[in-house]
Amino acid sequence: MPYRLADQVALGPDWPDECVVYDGGSASTHVVTTDAMQVLRVIRSGAGLLPDILRGLDLTGERAEQAEAAEAVQAMLAEFSRLGLVLVRSG
């Protein structure tokens, strides 16, 4: 499933502990982890499919660790999708 950032989402600066994201669609401001922010930035840069997103995150480590990371990213994508921060691209 290809993902894209919702049009009205603005990403705040990269801060070392937590970051902020603004969703103009719901007029909500979210606090997100730095990892989540990194995922959002990768999506904004154009990576839409999970393998591209994982590649964009430049994950290192053993295969098992990478699988775990992929699962975590998938969970984040589901949460972003629920919040309306990312949309599933049609077509």
Add this chain to the structure above:
Amino acid sequence: MTLGRLSPRDFAQRLAAEGLPVRIEPFTVRVRSDIPALASGLRLHYAAYDLAEDGFADFHVQIARRRALRRWIRPQADFVFDGARPFKPLPLAQAYPMFEWGFNWCIANHCHQYVMIHAAVMERDDRALVMAAPPGSGKSTLCAGLVCSGWRLLSDELALIDPDRLALIPVPRPISLKNASIEVIRRYAPDGVIGPAAHDTHKGTVAHLRAPEASVLRAGEPARPGWVVFPRWEAGAPARLAPRTKARAVLGLMENSFNYSNLARRAFDTLTRLVDRSDCFDFSYGVLEDAAACFGKLEPPAW
């Protein structure tokens, strides 16, 4: 010409007739009233402010006596803005605080060119200290204490942030002290000029500390961001600055903002940039002297 140059008679006559156009940077407010308590409050607190001579005013306000029986029985006054009465009337003795509260309302409801936060703002070495907190947090007491310790007053109530310049815009006005804070400041700064107390207001007893003349004279000088602090007074608590994450500082400012929802993305961008350039803290204190000493040691951010 400053208001203080007017004779008491001219002052009262002009105030009652066409109104006095007072330059309270960055605004001009034309205030009209025939209530002596308001005239004396304005004379005490605004003597160093300029009269705007160009005829233009951002806000036209009147503190008007209630007519009919209310003229004699428990007399009351209305805050009138552009002919409308947005609030319930208050006892005549509260005419001066009513002007201050009403003026806050005028700014908070009309000046959306700024991102506005319910916060006190002070400055030292061109760096602004933004202290955001809900009422009852000890913000005004701390603001008064710091201003009496040499910090420049930008505002006691309203942080006005210019999104284009990312600058804190001064609107130096009298500092509103409530209840026990009045005596705290009298003891802390015996030279400070505190006006008469208004009792039984919706905030309890209220008195205003005159803004330092040096702050009024520098009202045209904005300040760069320096610190964002969320104060909380707690009986017996030691003065302590605890770092707050920048993300949580944005949320804190947002919660204390008057127009975050109105300005939406523009407000988000402004607050994140402000916080990005500031050191952010939670601050608890129990004794004003300790708090002032703590802020005296604050190092400005490196940028």
